[in-house]
Amino acid sequence: xxxxxLPRALAELIDGRTTVTLxxxxxxAGEALSALSRKSAAVAxxxxxxxxEVRPHVNVFVGEESIRFLQGLETPLTGDSRIxxxxxxxxx
Amino acid sequence: xxxxGNGKATGGVIVLVGTMKGAFILRSDGAREKWSVDGPHxxxxxxxxxxxxxxxxxxxxxxxxxxxxxxxxxxTSDDLGRTWSEPERHAVRFPEDSGLALxxxxxxxxxRADEPDALYCGVEPAMRFQSRDRGESWTPVEGLLxxxxxxxxxxxxxxxxxHTILLDPSDANRMLVAVSAAGVYRTDDGGKTWRARNAxxxxxxxxxxFPEFGQCVHKVVHHPARPERxxxxxxxxxxRSDDWGDSWHDIANGVPSDxxxxxxxxxxxxxxxxxxPLESDEFRCTPDARLRVYRTRDAGSSWEPLExxxxxxxxxxxxxxxxxxxxxxxxxxxxxGTRAGKxxxxxxxxxxxxxxxxxxxxxxxxxxxxxxx
Numbered sequence: 001x002x003x004x005x006l007p008r009a010l011a012e013l014i015d016g017r018t019t020v021t022l023x024x025x026x027x028x029a030g031e032a033l034s035a036l037s038r039k040s041a042a043v044a045x046x047x048x049x050x051x052x053e054v055r056p057h058v059n060v061f062v063g064e065e066s067i068r069f070l071q072g073l074e075t076p077l078t079g080d081s082r083i084x085x086x087x088x089x090x091x092x
Numbered sequence: 093x094x095x096x097g098n099g100k101a102t103g104g105v106i107v108l109v110g111t112m113k114g115a116f117i118l119r120s121d122g123a124r125e126k127w128s129v130d131g132p133h134x135x136x137x138x139x140x141x142x143x144x145x146x147x148x149x150x151x152x153x154x155x156x157x158x159x160x161x162x163x164x165x166x167x168t169s170d171d172l173g174r175t176w177s178e179p180e181r182h183a184v185r186f187p188e189d190s191g192l193a194l195x196x197x198x199x200x201x202x203x204r205a206d207e208p209d210a211l212y213c214g215v216e217p218a219m220r221f222q223s224r225d226r227g228e229s230w231t232p233v234e235g236l237l238x239x240x241x242x243x244x245x246x247x248x249x250x251x252x253x254x255h256t257i258l259l260d261p262s263d264a265n266r267m268l269v270a271v272s273a274a275g276v277y278r279t280d281d282g283g284k285t286w287r288a289r290n291a292x293x294x295x296x297x298x299x300x301x302f303p304e305f306g307q308c309v310h311k312v313v314h315h316p317a318r319p320e321r322x323x324x325x326x327x328x329x330x331x332r333s334d335d336w337g338d339s340w341h342d343i344a345n346g347v348p349s350d351x352x353x354x355x356x357x358x359x360x361x362x363x364x365x366x367x368x369p370l371e372s373d374e375f376r377c378t379p380d381a382r383l384r385v386y387r388t389r390d391a392g393s394s395w396e397p398l399e400x401x402x403x404x405x406x407x408x409x410x411x412x413x414x415x416x417x418x419x420x421x422x423x424x425x426x427x428x429g430t431r432a433g434k435x436x437x438x439x440x441x442x443x444x445x446x447x448x449x450x451x452x453x454x455x456x457x458x459x460x461x462x463x464x465x
Contacts, residue, residue, distance in 0.1 A: 009162065045181040046162035049193035057161045087161040 002026055004036055004083045006043065013042040029062055030073030032083055047085055057088040103462045105419045106172065107427050107448070108153070109435060110139030110457030115155050117173045118448060119463065124425055124439040127448050133173055136160075141414065143200040144172075144461035145226075147208045151461075154227055156197035156213070164196050166213070168227055184213060184221050184230045190237060192217055199414070200227075201257040204264065214254035218245065218271040220283070233283040241274070241288065241305050248272030248308050248327070255413060256309075260336075261316045268337060273308035273327070276337050289337030296328045311355040311413045315362045323365045323392065325355040325413075327373060332392045343392025348379040354416035358441070359424050363391040366398075366418075366426060366442060368411040376410050383407040385416075385428070387442050401445035402436060409434070412456050419460040429455025 114132030203210025
């Protein structure tokens with residue numbers, strides 16, 4: 001089962017849940033975010049811009065690694081992948 | 093609307109203040125002497141555009157908010173900020189096939205008197221959106237995307253932002269926008285096509301000082317009663333046009349610097365305009381460390397400093413393009429905010445001033461309305 005962990009700022013858009021479990025099988029990080037958007041368009045809209053790209057100051061991790069340093073939204077998942085969405089540090 | 097025996101509005105004033113870290117709402121009594129400060133709303137988010145729209149049956153307040161992380165949107169309130177609504181998905185969105193994504197909303201403009209549910213907004217990257225349902229939904233006006241000069245537009249220091257929208261009150265097809273640093277563009281066909289309208293406006297930073305487009309216009313204002321006459325604060329240069337921007341001429345007569353950002357029209361006097369000159373594009377602070385608003389009462393033939401009540405020592409202040417505004421009372425209230433977080437107001441057309449707030453985050457937007465109007 002793939003789980004997506006959300007920061008508090010986004011959890012309030014989905015009934016306060018900081019962990020969302022995806023029922024569908026997802027082969028990539030992009031597919032998981034699409035599945036997330038079907039559960040909450042509001043959350044997904046704040047992670048991805050209208051081009052479908054991860055916003056510049058948002059980090060998406062699969063396990064311990066940012067997908068920016070993997071294969072982006074094409075980063076492969078396994079059946080029990082854990083995805084973390086975290087606001088980038090974006091400062092000095 | 094509250095009025096006196098002579099028909100003048102006497103109601104309290106609402107001043108909306110957008111900052112880099114949230115929004116504040118100030119309310120005055122009828123005399124504009126006592127003020128309350130409410131906020132911050134949208135803690136931590138930049139608020140570059142606000143509007144209190146008094147058209148229609150019930151006033152609605154708009155705030156364009158931008159989270160550094162989660163994107164920008166327009167929030168609305170029907171109870172003057174006690175509660176705010178925001179759409180599930182961001183409503184101001186570029187078409188998917190445009191390859192563009194919203195960076196920031198820079199301006200929210202109410203529609204004409206005969207289109208009470210219409211609103212327009214200007215955004216970065218440069219684009220205009222319109223709403224026909226009081227801001228519930230927004231659609232892009234794609235003529236600007238197709239403009240043949242667009243690939244050559246260069247962003248100004250604040251980004252490639254469409255920050256000014258002026259409507260012709262009697263011609264629904266005519267509208268003018270200003271983009272930094274592309275210049276002034278006008279449509280005469282409802283937004284299908286746009287033509288550069290910068291003849292006579294100097295581009296100090298380009299080899300060709302008077303190009304067709306590429307000027308860094310900071311603000312344009314006009315009065316709806318004389319819409320064809322425009323006043324423009326440029327990145328170096330003060331200008332006036334008497335023909336809807338077909339031609340411009342210099343009106344920097346007696347100002348300490350013709351660099352600045354903010355510009356505001358008087359609500360009734362068609363010849364009166366306010367600016368806040370800044371020393372240079374490198375320093376971008378008030379000349380001689382004196383905070384002075386300049387006012388023309390003869391459409392730019394001369395300008396006078398207004399400084400009574402404003403700090404005249406050590407005042408290295410900056411007033412940004414949307415941080416100067418006026419209410420519609422008589423005499424007019426004039427208000428402005430600074431990057432240092434100060435808010436000043438005048439209740440007598442700018443003759444005298446007082447500090448209304450201090451210690452705010454950097455102010456980027458100030459808008460006023462009459463309560464109960």
